[in-house]
Amino acid sequence: MSDVTKQELPDRKNLHELIAGLESRIAKLEKKVNILASHGTFSYLEPEEADHDKIPVHGEAERDGDSLLESKIGEYGLAWLGNIVLFFGIIFLTQYFTNLGLTLVSSILGFGAVAGILILSRSLRRSYSYMAGIFGVFAQILLFYMTVRLHFFTGHPILPWKGPAIILLMIVIGSEVYLAFRRNSEFYAGLALIMSVTVSIISDTTHVMLLFVTLTAAGATFFLFRKHWYRIFMLSIILTYLTFLFWILNNPLIGHPLKAVTDHQYTFFYLTSCAAIFSMATLLRPVEGFPGRIILGSVLLNGISFSMLLGLWVLVFFPTDYLWLFMSIAVYCIPFSIILKRYSPWKYSPALYALYGFVAISITIYGLVSFPKAYLFLAIQSFLVVSIALWYRSRIIVVMNVILFLGIIMACLLTARSNHLILFSFPVVAFFSARLINWQKERLNLQTELIRNTYLITLFLTLLYALFKAVPGPYVTLSWTLAGLLFFGLSIVIRNIKYRWMALSCVIATALYLFLVDLAKVEIIYRVMAFLFLAVITIGISFYYVRRLKKRKDLQI
Numbered sequence: 073m074s075d076v077t078k079q080e081l082p083d084r085k086n087l088h089e090l091i092a093g094l095e096s097r098i099a100k101l102e103k104k105v106n107i108l109a110s111h112g113t114f115s116y117l118e119p120e121e122a123d124h125d126k127i128p129v130h131g132e133a134e135r136d137g138d139s140l141l142e143s144k145i146g147e148y149g150l151a152w153l154g155n156i157v158l159f160f161g162i163i164f165l166t167q168y169f170t171n172l173g174l175t176l177v178s179s180i181l182g183f184g185a186v187a188g189i190l191i192l193s194r195s196l197r198r199s200y201s202y203m204a205g206i207f208g209v210f211a212q213i214l215l216f217y218m219t220v221r222l223h224f225f226t227g228h229p230i231l232p233w234k235g236p237a238i239i240l241l242m243i244v245i246g247s248e249v250y251l252a253f254r255r256n257s258e259f260y261a262g263l264a265l266i267m268s269v270t271v272s273i274i275s276d277t278t279h280v281m282l283l284f285v286t287l288t289a290a291g292a293t294f295f296l297f298r299k300h301w302y303r304i305f306m307l308s309i310i311l312t313y314l315t316f317l318f319w320i321l322n323n324p325l326i327g328h329p330l331k332a333v334t335d336h337q338y339t340f341f342y343l344t345s346c347a348a349i350f351s352m353a354t355l356l357r358p359v360e361g362f363p364g365r366i367i368l369g370s371v372l373l374n375g376i377s378f379s380m381l382l383g384l385w386v387l388v389f390f391p392t393d394y395l396w397l398f399m400s401i402a403v404y405c406i407p408f409s410i411i412l413k414r415y416s417p418w419k420y421s422p423a424l425y426a427l428y429g430f431v432a433i434s435i436t437i438y439g440l441v442s443f444p445k446a447y448l449f450l451a452i453q454s455f456l457v458v459s460i461a462l463w464y465r466s467r468i469i470v471v472m473n474v475i476l477f478l479g480i481i482m483a484c485l486l487t488a489r490s491n492h493l494i495l496f497s498f499p500v501v502a503f504f505s506a507r508l509i510n511w512q513k514e515r516l517n518l519q520t521e522l523i524r525n526t527y528l529i530t531l532f533l534t535l536l537y538a539l540f541k542a543v544p545g546p547y548v549t550l551s552w553t554l555a556g557l558l559f560f561g562l563s564i565v566i567r568n569i570k571y572r573w574m575a576l577s578c579v580i581a582t583a584l585y586l587f588l589v590d591l592a593k594v595e596i597i598y599r600v601m602a603f604l605f606l607a608v609i610t611i612g613i614s615f616y617y618v619r620r621l622k623k624r625k626d627l628q629i
Contacts, residue, residue, distance in 0.1 A: 151202065151206050152206060155206050155209075158210070159210050159214060162181075162182065162185045163214075166178040166179075166181055166182045166218070169181060170221075170226060170228075173228070175229075175230055176230060178221075179218060179221070179222065182214070182217075182218035182221070183218055185214065186211050186215045186218065189208075189210065189211040189214070190207075190208070190211045192207055193205075193207035193208040193211060209259075209263070212244075212248060212260075212263065213263070215244055216241070216244050216270075219237075219240050219241055219244050220237075220241065220270075220274065222237050222240065223236075223237030224274050234275070234277075238271065238280065241267070241271045242271070244267065245264050245267050245268050245271070248260050248261075248263050248267060249261070249264050249291070252264060252295075258295075258299070258303060258304060261295050261299075261301055262303070262304045262307060264291075265288060265291070265304050265307060265311070266311070268284055268285075268287070268291070269284075269285060269311045269312075271284055272284035272285045272315055273315060273318060273323065274326060276326055276328075278319065278337050278339065279337070281315070281319060281323075282316070282319065282339055282342040283342070285311075285312050285315045285316070285342070286342050286345050286346055286349070288311075288312065289308055289309075289345075289346045289349045290349050291308075292304050292305045292308030292309075293305065293308075293349050293350065293352055293353065296353060296356060297352075297356060300356075302362070302363070302370075305353065305366075305370065306366070306369065306370060306373065308350075309350055309374055309377065310373070310377075312346050312350075313346075313378070313380075313381060316339075316342075316343055316346075316381050317381065317384075319333065319339065320332060320333050320339075320381075320384055320385070320388065321333075336389040336390075339385075340385055340389075343378070343381060343382070343385065344400070344401070344404075346378075347374060347378040350370065350374040351371070351374060351408065351425070353367055353371070354367060354412055354416045354418055355415060355416055357417055364418070367418050367421070368418070371420075371424055382397070382401075385397075394435075394439060395436055395439040395440065398432040398433075398436045398439070399432070399436050401428070401432040402429045402430075402432040402433045404429075405425045405426065405428045405432065406425075406429040406430075408425055409421075409422045409425040409429060409464075410422070412425060413463075413464060420468065422464055423466035423468040423469050424468070426460065426464060426466070426469060427468070427472055430453070430457055430473075433453065434453065437450060437453065438450075443487065444484065444487075444491055444494060445491075445494075447480060447483075447497075448491075448493060448494045448497050450480050451477070451480060451494070451497045451498055451501045452501065454473055454476065454477040454480070454505070455501045455505055455508075457473045458470060458473055458505045458509065459508065461473065462508070470523060471523065474526055474527070477501070477502075477505075478526075478530065481498055481530065481534065484498075485537075492541065492542045495534070495537065495541055496535075496538045496542070498530070498534040498538070499530075499531045499534040499535035499538060502527045502528070502530040502531035502534060503527075505527050506527035506528050506531065507566075509523060510524055528574065531574075532574050535555055536552060536555065536578070536581065539551040539552060548585065549582055549585060549586050552578060552585065553578075553579070553582050555578050556576075556578030556579045556582060557575070559571050559572070559574040559575035559578055560572065560575035563575060
């Protein structure tokens with residue numbers, strides 16, 4: 073018994089300590105509740121005051137809902153409306169004194185109003201936090217407006233020099249960035265973003281304007297990585313490219329006539345810098361609660377916007393000297409896609425940037441050698457793209473490359489003069505592309521034969537067309553028969569039934585051409601040769617099938 077008592081003594085001691093700790097924490101909580109209740113920010117019902125048995129009837133529920141809506145409108149809606157009215161009232165008052173020629177009085181009054189609103193916001197922070205927050209927001213906007221009026225949009229500016237005015241505006245924007253970090257507020261960061269773009273536009277100086285917007289793009293990207301504020305990042309992409317559009321249209325927002333700027337002033341470097349900065353979003357690591365579709369949306373929005381402006385830059389400034397533009401894009405996109413393949417968690421990003429780089433290379437090829445010679449290099453590039461797709465393991469690249477390859481063939485057939493080397497390059501590229509895809513289809517994760525079949529059909533049609541153009545008329549039938557024999561031989565070597573189907577299709581096409589065209593145009597000696605040659609080939613293929621079927625029967629027996 074004494075042993076048990078000795079073992080229980082430490083437990084009792086711990087129990088006393090635990091009870092003492094709980095009493096201390098309860099006392100602290102009661103003290104905090106009394107403090108909050110004294111300020112009117114906390115109220116509660118005693119247990120005996122709560123009526124749990126009371127069930128509201130339908131009318132009472134509706135009145136409660138109406139009361140809740142009324143409270144929200146009164147608390148939030150009127151707060152915003154009142155601040156908006158106050159904001160414009162102060163603006164009109166300062167404008168009134170400006171119209172009287174009292175510019176200094178107008179500015180003193182405006183900045184005094186900013187100070188008063190900030191003091192009021194600080195005094196209301198504890199008891200009316202929401203109202204205080206709205207006062208703070210409108211104070212920042214009013215501060216920015218009054219700073220702008222020190223030099224811009226006034227006939228008698230207090231600051232006659234643009235440089236100091238822009239420096240003051242940068243300080244105001246810096247204060248917004250500070251508040252965004254201090255309060256962890258995406259709203260203040262968005263406010264700083266809009267202010268920065270506004271300063272860039274009203275500066276009306278090319279390099280100041282575009283430098284500001286480039287820094288803004290960098291700031292939005294920084295917030296995306298640091299705080300995952302994707303809303304201001306998407307807004308930044310839109311506002312940045314709109315600013316470039318306003319610049320090339322002669323900045324009509326501040327009263328200039330709408331027309332294209334005549335001197336590029338090396339602004340292409342700002343444009344490409346912004347596109348490169350926004351592309352960094354593909355290196356962002358996914359976190360809980362972050363919508364992954366935002367990254368894909370930003371890549372597409374960045375690419376489409378940049379491409380449209382790039383087209384304007386080429387049309388306006390570089391209609392003939394554009395090779396270095398697209399070459400620089402390719403030099404950036406291809407290595408960047410390799411980096412994304414290694415470090416980006418978003419699987420589609422390397423393929424998209426690689427495709428963009430390949431398109432830039434295609435345009436560069438066209439600028440170097442022009443058509444129709446460019447078709448040959450574009451066909452070779454198509455095979456190289458398929459090869460690179462193996463390393464990327466990207467179906468997107470393969471599918472887009474097939475579409476572009478078919479487009480190149482159609483453009484060549486419709487626009488280019490007959491060039492035998494180019495025409496034969498198409499079936500060669502189609503054959504090796506089909507073999508490469510078949511060899512590595514598991515690496516490409518291709519679940520369908522559609523892409524390879526597309527290449528094989530392209531091989532069949534382009535080879536017949538190339539022979540039709542390259543071989544003299546009387547020998548077309550013979551060349552097509554040899555093509556069928558070639559396909560049949562490939563089917564034996566590769567052991568693929570699809571090449572046998574191509575051989576049979578080629579023989580049928582040859583027979584149709586022989587009866588429909590050669591009988592009417594070709595001399596009799598060539599007809600005899602064509603008929604005999606085709607007969608030998610078809611009968612020989614038929615013997616092959618007979619032997620093949622006989623072997624199957626023997627194996628079954």
